[in-house]
Amino acid sequence: MRAHEAGALHGDIGHRGPAWLRPPADVNALVPQLWPRQVERGAGGALTVAGLDVRELAAGYGTPAYVLDEDDLRSRAREFRDAFPDVDVYYAGKAFLCRAVVRMIAEEGLHLDVCSGGELATALSAGMPAERIGFHGNNKSVAELTRALDAGVGRIILDSFAEIDRLTALARERGVRPGVLIRVTVGVEAHTHEFIATAHEDQKFGFSLAGGAAAAAAFRVIDEGVLDLRGLHSHIGSQIFDTSGFEVSARRVLALQAQIRDARGVELPELDLGGGFGIAYTTQDDPSTPAELAKRLRKIVDSECAAENLAVPHLSIEPGRAIVGPAVFTLYTVGTVKDVDRLRTYVSVDGGMSDNIRTALYDASYSATLADRASTAEPLLARVVGKHCESGDIVVKDEFLPADVRPGDLVAVPGTGAYCRSMASNYNHVPRPPVVAVRDGRARLIVRRETEEDLLALDVG
């Protein structure tokens, strides 16, 4: 058997945590930008959301559970809509979608992006007007495209030549002229504070700008005249805090727009800049407000359009995470607390990588707090882990929790609204948690907990 290569040092590094993580002056304090806006500590020190005590939520709905502060989500949706008044804001449903959220998004005046037949079915079944839906995906099936056309989806974002041909044939058969955008890969990859601008982008989405595929796609759609080409689309990444990547991408995509105008005499009326706006997962993240983003994006587009002598197109954006991410926290119950050779304390909770795969998948950082009480104990650096048969089953890599954290305690992990429930799995046949929406002191189940019966219902062998 091989010893761990890093030996004791490995544990020692873990014990101190990352350089930025400092023991808090008050281990019970909530860092406002990490939490839904209506979360606070109530009189007994337990968290409350919109006035409701999390102990009541745990008793009523069990744990783990995703808890949604409905007014938080609605207010973030409104802030985008108000900051971008003449821009269509498409909520990216892949971040998290269920019928109640579709209704919230629709009521707050947003549009909706879907990227599969399942998301489209959810949106339509919740009454989202089809003309406010955009349909993405690099491999939409004929059945999905047919359904989108029959429903009257507002726009389809084209991703391949095969898709142009399929959609053209379907539109001809039906005698319809669907609105389409061309997804352009612009050679910009942006994540957090860094972006990389390259000539080429080696990825499955969209049409390459550098290789000429994007221009060829636009020419094919214009020349065939069956689909209504409204504009170009680019999405450059996720968890972006700095708009310089958008500047490069807007410059490149608008240069293509000018090329299309010069070659075909058509000035495309719309431009979609995608999503990817960052949120706070730890104290290290300092996201911009929608108003700041709007100002910077508008300036970028105005100056790039002026440089190309183009009229400013009608803009759209596609935020997902920035709307739903901060509105949700996951509530867990602690099952074991294990001090491993005084190197690290592992706090095991009753969920894990099946309800939040992002830590394992992207090495994402999260925060956590003791949720059912305040504590006077010293801060203890802990790792919050799940119950799955996988040593990489980590929820929060490093966090200070009170040293008296114990089995039966509730722990809450904020920032889990985006890409947690939507990427949840049944690994180890663990049923997926419910989503509970809280508003004005009242809770309602919007996605119920999966049961063992649900799991067995699919197992027909």
Ligand SMILES: Cc1ncc(COP(=O)(O)O)c(C=O)c1O
């Ligand atoms: C095309 C497109 N638009 C929007 C988004 C939403 O990104 P975010 O949730 O980071 O805002 C994504 C995410 O993958 C995407 O691929």
